[in-house]
Amino acid sequence: MIASVFLGFFCSIIALVGMKCTKIGGSDESKARIVCFAGVIFILSGLCSLSSCSLYAHRVTSEFFDPMYIAQKYELGAALFIGWAGSLLCILGGLVFCFSISDSFTSSSSHPAYAYRGTASATHTPSNTRGQPKLMSQRPPPESSSSFRVHHFDKNAYV
Template sequence: MSYRTVVMYVEISCFVVCVSGWILVCSTLPIDIWTWSELDSVVLGTSHYFSNLWKDCVSDSTGVTDCKDIPSLLALNWDIRMCRTLIIISIILAFFGSVLVLVGMKCTKIGGSEIVNARLTFAGGMNYLIGGMCSMIAFSYYGNKLRAEFQDPNYKAQKFEIGVGVFIGWGGSSLLVVGGLIYSIFAGRDGFHSSSKR
């Protein structure tokens, strides 16, 4: 099997990995359960509190759920604004990474020389890598904040646990980082080292 064929299969595999990571990161935005908490009450039975970056919800033991959108962007804490911003930047970068990679991969015949296509693939890989790092920072900061509040004995407000949305975000971010790193290594070798040898 030639080197070009190996690189082509690696690029296809990385594309599947990165698109899967992008879909997972996108899917965290509508997921309600980024944080959750359970509170036992004599009157209402058990109440479940859960929230994400966009709304806070409560459901009681009868199954009735009531959600309240976070009303004002300017009234938000800086950390929620930072997490929102980083995740949206990650989604946009990964989208453009997909476009660049589709144009530059060895298995697509859209045009350009081998070096130009390798450089496009490298740019797409860097988009994936930077996007994955942005979302990883957001999810890790959010999860660490919940962990610190939960373990702090002096924290008197209601304590929440890490929800499924954060775990899915970690998984998607990891896929983006790994796929983007592999793209950058292989395409960078082809796009920049081969041109410097000439």
């Protein structure tokens, strides 16, 4: 358990260095490697905690069911279950660290950059009044002379 605590502490410091918002650690690729290394240490910390809780639970149950054991007998308590849950969360956290680096390597090379072009209903067209643009959504009211009215909907209109 002491090894698990020390590994978890050093893993948290290494993970802080590997975060994208820190200026320590270099480029995004080197930070991704640092975070992956922290994830492996975090998984190792969880395995140390899991093994120590399991060894103690084995000892408690073997002493409890031994008829020749005369000293005070203990039962499995909440601390063991919390230890098992915490160690599983450490292992899952380390796996998340290891799988989070795939975004760093693929985002710069395979995903194209998308430019914001504005919404379809608010695109600007030039206007001749005082240099202000006229919005396409500001159309004049339809003529009331015809009995059949044609409604122009943009692609963002709700039907």
